[in-house]
Amino acid sequence: MGSETTLFGHMSMGHKIGQMKVTLLTLSAALAALFAPAAFAQDEAPAETENLQASVMAESVPETPAAAAYTPMAPTEGKGMPTAFQDDALKSMTFQDQYTETGAYALGMHDYVLMPTITLISLFVLGLLIFTVVRFNQRANPTPSKTTHNTAIEVIWTIAPAAILVLIAIPSMTLLARQYETPPEDAITIKAIGYQWYWGYEYPDHGGFEVVSNMKKKVDALADGEPYQLAVDNRMVVPADTPLRIQTTAADVIHAFAVPSLWFKQDAVPGRLNEKLIEGIPEGVYYGQCSELCGSKHGYMPIAVEALPMDEFEAWILEQGGEVPGAEVAEVEAPESEAEEEEPTEVALAD
């Protein structure tokens, strides 16, 4: 009997060790799975390249005079692009800085209404839980109360959450209404068309030409001082400080045109034309990405919006072979030679 017990005890011990081994294996597998994406990301962007990117970003590309042909604007670090966790942990976890009035309002609502409310409620509930555990555990409170109703507290826990919701609803409805504001009549229309897997920007007010925008290769993006996987070869160039009527549609599947720093996100649906206003934005480069899973290269169709002063924007339009309304008379009077001179560069760019 004794030996049996020992044997049984031994076996159960062995079984336990086996279980522990299995648990350890599972744990290490889970850890490996956790760190695998990080390792992969490291492969993608090794420390050296990151440093290169940082140093390239720090050097600003020399500015060309306004009269010169269009050269893509160098982005300002931290403006219109996400912040890396290692650069600024806190900033990387919240919204990007906003460059539209609606965006600023929404960010304010997040920072000054929603976050404080959520924090206070969470702390209050945590406090109640701790109080209950300490005050009403079996040792501290051996004979529990048999109370089932308390009118006063029931009224409070009904009215208080309702009041909080009403208070949140006011700025929330305001924001919703602002986001649906119709573009003014004089807004400039730009049509963003989603393709698998790149963007096209059509300028119906300026002759209807279309710019095809693909993601830049890593070497090119880093050489140009742009964030890799957000940089594109041809940007969506828009006039600064002018209301924009952004129309979105798609040619194949549903995409979504989204630029976080402009508080803009709208689905691009084949066969439909969605429209949304971007109020006047300051000069600069603003990055975004397709935000509707649209296939295998969904992650590789970034968006780059470049806002230029109106005269530079119009010069860009002419350079692309578009028309500038109101400047048609000037165009006829202008010597043909200028247009001819610029054509070869355009062909080279198109290639």
Ligand SMILES: [Cu+2]
């Ligand atoms: Cu897409």
